[in-house]
Structures are given as structure tokens and as C-alpha cells.
Amino acid sequence: MIIRMDLGAASYDIVMERGCLSRAGQLLNLKRKVMIVTGELVPRIYAEKIAEQCQEPYIHTIPSGESSKCFPVMEELLAAMLEASFTRHDCVCAVGGGVVGDLAGFAASCYMRGIDFYNVPTTVLSQVDSSIGGKTAVNFRGIKNMVGAFWQPKKVLIDPDTLKTLPSRQVSNGLAEALKAGLIADEELFSAFETEDIASAPEQVIEAALAVKKRVVEADERESGLRKILNFGHTIGHGIESVTGLLHGECVALGMIPMCSQEVRTRLIPVLEKLGLPVSVQADPDEVLTAVLHDKKMFSGKITVVKVPAPGNFVMESIMLEELPELIKMVVFK
Amino acid sequence: MIIRMDLGAASYDIVMERGCLSRAGQLLNLKRKVMIVTGELVPRIYAEKIAEQCQEPYIHTIPSGESSKCFPVMEELLAAMLEASFTRHDCVCAVGGGVVGDLAGFAASCYMRGIDFYNVPTTVLSQVDSSIGGKTAVNFRGIKNMVGAFWQPKKVLIDPDTLKTLPSRQVSNGLAEALKAGLIADEELFSAFETEDIASAPEQVIEAALAVKKRVVEADERESGLRKILNFGHTIGHGIESVTGLLHGECVALGMIPMCSQEVRTRLIPVLEKLGLPVSVQADPDEVLTAVLHDKKMFSGKITVVKVPAPGNFVMESIMLEELPELIKMVVFK
Numbered sequence: 055m056i057i058r059m060d061l062g063a064a065s066y067d068i069v070m071e072r073g074c075l076s077r078a079g080q081l082l083n084l085k086r087k088v089m090i091v092t093g094e095l096v097p098r099i100y101a102e103k104i105a106e107q108c109q110e111p112y113i114h115t116i117p118s119g120e121s122s123k124c125f126p127v128m129e130e131l132l133a134a135m136l137e138a139s140f141t142r143h144d145c146v147c148a149v150g151g152g153v154v155g156d157l158a159g160f161a162a163s164c165y166m167r168g169i170d171f172y173n174v175p176t177t178v179l180s181q182v183d184s185s186i187g188g189k190t191a192v193n194f195r196g197i198k199n200m201v202g203a204f205w206q207p208k209k210v211l212i213d214p215d216t217l218k219t220l221p222s223r224q225v226s227n228g229l230a231e232a233l234k235a236g237l238i239a240d241e242e243l244f245s246a247f248e249t250e251d252i253a254s255a256p257e258q259v260i261e262a263a264l265a266v267k268k269r270v271v272e273a274d275e276r277e278s279g280l281r282k283i284l285n286f287g288h289t290i291g292h293g294i295e296s297v298t299g300l301l302h303g304e305c306v307a308l309g310m311i312p313m314c315s316q317e318v319r320t321r322l323i324p325v326l327e328k329l330g331l332p333v334s335v336q337a338d339p340d341e342v343l344t345a346v347l348h349d350k351k352m353f354s355g356k357i358t359v360v361k362v363p364a365p366g367n368f369v370m371e372s373i374m375l376e377e378l379p380e381l382i383k384m385v386v387f388k
Numbered sequence: 389m390i391i392r393m394d395l396g397a398a399s400y401d402i403v404m405e406r407g408c409l410s411r412a413g414q415l416l417n418l419k420r421k422v423m424i425v426t427g428e429l430v431p432r433i434y435a436e437k438i439a440e441q442c443q444e445p446y447i448h449t450i451p452s453g454e455s456s457k458c459f460p461v462m463e464e465l466l467a468a469m470l471e472a473s474f475t476r477h478d479c480v481c482a483v484g485g486g487v488v489g490d491l492a493g494f495a496a497s498c499y500m501r502g503i504d505f506y507n508v509p510t511t512v513l514s515q516v517d518s519s520i521g522g523k524t525a526v527n528f529r530g531i532k533n534m535v536g537a538f539w540q541p542k543k544v545l546i547d548p549d550t551l552k553t554l555p556s557r558q559v560s561n562g563l564a565e566a567l568k569a570g571l572i573a574d575e576e577l578f579s580a581f582e583t584e585d586i587a588s589a590p591e592q593v594i595e596a597a598l599a600v601k602k603r604v605v606e607a608d609e610r611e612s613g614l615r616k617i618l619n620f621g622h623t624i625g626h627g628i629e630s631v632t633g634l635l636h637g638e639c640v641a642l643g644m645i646p647m648c649s650q651e652v653r654t655r656l657i658p659v660l661e662k663l664g665l666p667v668s669v670q671a672d673p674d675e676v677l678t679a680v681l682h683d684k685k686m687f688s689g690k691i692t693v694v695k696v697p698a699p700g701n702f703v704m705e706s707i708m709l710e711e712l713p714e715l716i717k718m719v720v721f722k
Contacts, residue, residue, distance in 0.1 A: 167536045
């Protein structure tokens, strides 16, 4: 299955197909130098599978975890490309999760002012979320994704077979973003989570979530309007992520709860529980609040949040900062 | 006079007008936070003139010289923006020469994945050269402009009055790039250098050189083809720049000499002498060669250079690396 992203000159295909990693040599232009960027915890075999199909492969492994999304780690990657005499006609290929994709994509966007980038996401989260949309970034001075670029990949390969090696907690972590897509824009997708055993066969849900994200990103590539709805659950979610050891999708799951109507929440909680996602967390609500304000760089009186009054529907709402503690307390307990 | 850069969604105006700095408040959208980036050696009055027309100005001064084009100095600038709670709707305004513009532009391109950038070049070199084309960058591991972005400004203000404070060596330094434009694409412009006293009234020459660069950049925004002709004189020039203390334009002047036909060279030398630009330099030719190869990241046998067989005409020529020493020795003596 191919999802075509229509973004003018920056258009590209997302190829989703079991075993497509083995066909990378046909699907991508690998007849050049290829800097394969992967993570310490990503099964090595995926990067090696790509490498064996390249004319001149280099594998660059970054430490796992969000802390790798920083200037020093990016500079090491850029230095490796320089060391190997990469020119503008060579390319970068990310093989791994969101951290790998965000970092490698940003490096590709600025090496010699921009070279080709391929993305091969190997986790549910990165397949659903960071594989599509062209957002690349590093964190900076404690703020997530503070510095980066919109840099669309030339192609994305999603091989569902890579999910077989993924721990179940990581599967649920990614499904939280698919659930988010259902809640804001696809009631049927949300219902599937209620009635089916998604975690054991996530493929169709990934497809449906990508379809939602495709529509939104095509309408607003640079997030000047509609694309903000994809931040549903992220305002409080990012705050929780900063002060706990929870995974991104787990925090988004928590962050969605206060932003749903009572009716939706009643249906959402059992879905989260079924997926093994948290529905509450022990942390200091004041610390979460501070993190939210820091993350949003907010000093004025208002903030725009996305709310879901009914499954498949969203509203953008401007709320007072004073309302935030009340919302946070719905999921964060001391 | 307004030069309209036609680059689709990234189109913008270059306003060239005596005294336009005093009208910045009308010409630019300064009703927001504005990070005015300027250089230590740039007369402070220019940044202050812009600042007094801003709703919420910040002035950030970087050390003068090429060594400021680096990640650490850029990170300080990004941190200053973060510190002042800049959002995506705020902007960066460069006031100074090419180093200031390149660094500020790259920072604007990646702060929150890109915010508005204005450029107010105050030297002949930056008015002729770096103000137009959207190239931003930092140097990295000894290589000029290795990491950066194509990020078009929202508007460029060129105030010829700022040249009154410019040392004459800096005027000639910038005129070398205008002379380059004449040699490759505008015979009349080249002739003006032969017959007129350009250095004392550079305004018209700046205009003519901008017209050349506009045509070239519009045809090839991302330097995949034609735009490479703007590198005329830069291959050997960059090499000389790396190993001597000469200014960029001075090195370009030297770098052009070997790339001209005998006929053109005979006319070029007196022009360079009139402008006070060097026509030869004492340095180690082998060191220059090493620097050229390093700069071009060349390890293969061939390199494409731009040559000028007659004023206003260029040819792209593929030469063997072995031919480089001979060319270098035309201007570099031990």
C-alpha cells in the first residue's frame, strides 16, 4: 500500500508493506553514499538489511533515548558525514524510532544546506507519528523540539514486520497516537479500539491513523492552523513527560483524558486500560504545571488547547492559564 | 528602488533606498518581538535605529569575524531568543555584514522550525552578495558554510548611506563580487569598472550586480545548476582565504584571475589595481591547494570550474585535479 503525500515540490510516497525493508534497494535510490542512522536499542539487523542494499553504506549509531536529540549528538553525525566526504548528492536514511528520525532528518536538512532524507520507522509510534509530516528537531535548553526544520523525506518505508521485535509496552505507546487520530478525526478508528484487539494486529490502525495525519498535514504543512489539532493531548502530555519517566505515547494518553468531554472520557478510559496505557500518574501537579508553562513558553494569560466533545470531532478552545491546574489534577496525583 | 525576488511562496522584496533604515518601521513588520543581530564592529547606531522602530526590540551582538559563524555562537543566539520567550510569530533582523546575516538567517530558519527573517546588510559585500539568495550557514570543522539552510528573508533593506562609515578596504572587498557579476553575465557592468570611479559611488554597481544575481537565483534557487556560476573565482579564492588573512572579496579577486582568458585577464588586472584589490599574494601554493581540496571535499579526479572567455560570458569546465597547481601558481607565490 502506498500513501502519497501531496506537498507540491516536496511530495513523497509512504510505502507500507510487509517485508519492504528487503526491497529498499528497489524502492529508494541507494546507489550513492548512504548514512544509515540508527539507535543503540534498535535491532541491528534492520540497519544491516538496508546497508547490504547500498552502494556505499555507513552505519551511525546514536545512544537511545530523548537525550540524544541535541546539538552535540547531531554535530557528531554531521562530522561523520563530512569525514566520509558526503556531497549534496548523497543521502541520510533513518532506521529506528522517533528520536532517530528527528535527529537524522534535521541533520539531513542542514548538511550542505540540505540533502536527501529517507525514513524507515521501526516502532509503532514512529510509524504512526514522526514518519509523516516532515517535522525534524533537536531539544534545546530543556525544551522539546525547540530547534529544527520542516524537511520532508524523499520516501518513507514502513515494514510492519519490524514490529515483531517491539516490546508490547512500545506497541501501546505508539497506539496512543493512533487513538489520538481516531478521537480528533475518525470515529470509526476510535470504535475499532473499543471492539477489536488492536495491540496484536496494529497494521490497519496504523494505516487509518496515517490517513488522518495525511489529510491534516497536506492542508497545513507548516502548522499555521489546522495542523495544531495533532497536538491534542500534548499540552499536558509534554508536561508529564518532562517530570516522569513515562514514554511519549503514555503521556499523550494521560494528556488526552482531561481534554475529552465526560461522554468521551467514559469510553476512552476502558480503551486505555485495555491497551495497558496509564489513566493516572503519581507526580507533583505543580511540577507538571511548571513544565507545561515552560514547554509552551507561556507568560501571557491564555493558551489554545484542542478538545474532543465527541469521538471524531475536535474544537480549538482558548483557555485561561488558571484553568490548567484543574485539568492537570484530573490525571496527576501527588 | 525595489527588486522583487520571484521565488514562489518564498518571494520577497529588496528595498534599496538612501535613508531606508529610518523607514524600517513602515517597510517591515516590527510590531512584535524583534531580535536584532549585529556585529561588534558594525556601527551601533544602525541596530539602534532599527530598535527604536520596534515594538519589543532586543539587540544581540556577536563577535566580529568569520569565526563567529559556528554552532556555539548560534546556540547563544537561539538561547537569547528562548530567554526572551520568542514565539513563531516573532522575528530576527540581521544588521551588519555577511557573517551576521548568515548566522542570524540560519538561526531564524531553525528556531521553532523557522521564523521570519529580515536582512539589513550594511557593507558593500553583504549588499551585493549575501543579501540575496537565501543562503544561510555556519562553518563546521574547518569547512566554510558546511551546515545551513536555504531560508529566504521576508524583506531586505539596503541603505547606501550605511556605506559612508565603511573603510575603503571593505568597499573594494565588496566590489570584487560586483566585478564578478559583471565578468560572468554583464559586460556593461564590467566596462563601468574600467571607465568609472566606482569606489567613490558604488550604488549603481550594487544595483547592477543585484540584477545579475536575481536572474541567476530565480532560475535556480537551490543551486542545482546555473547558480553554480556565482562561484566564479571562489574555488581558488576560498583556498587562499583559508591560508591567508585576506578578506573574502580580495580572495575572490585573486581566484578570478586564473579563470579568465588571456584577453580578459589583461583588462581585469588594471581594474583590480584601481580598486586596490590584490593581483598576487605571497603564500605557500601547496597549502592553498590542500585547502582547495579540503574545501571541495574532493578526492576524485575532476572538478567543475567556471571560466570567463570574454567579459559577460561564462563556461563551465571540468578540469583534472592535476591542473589546479598550475592555475594556483598564476596568483600565489612562495
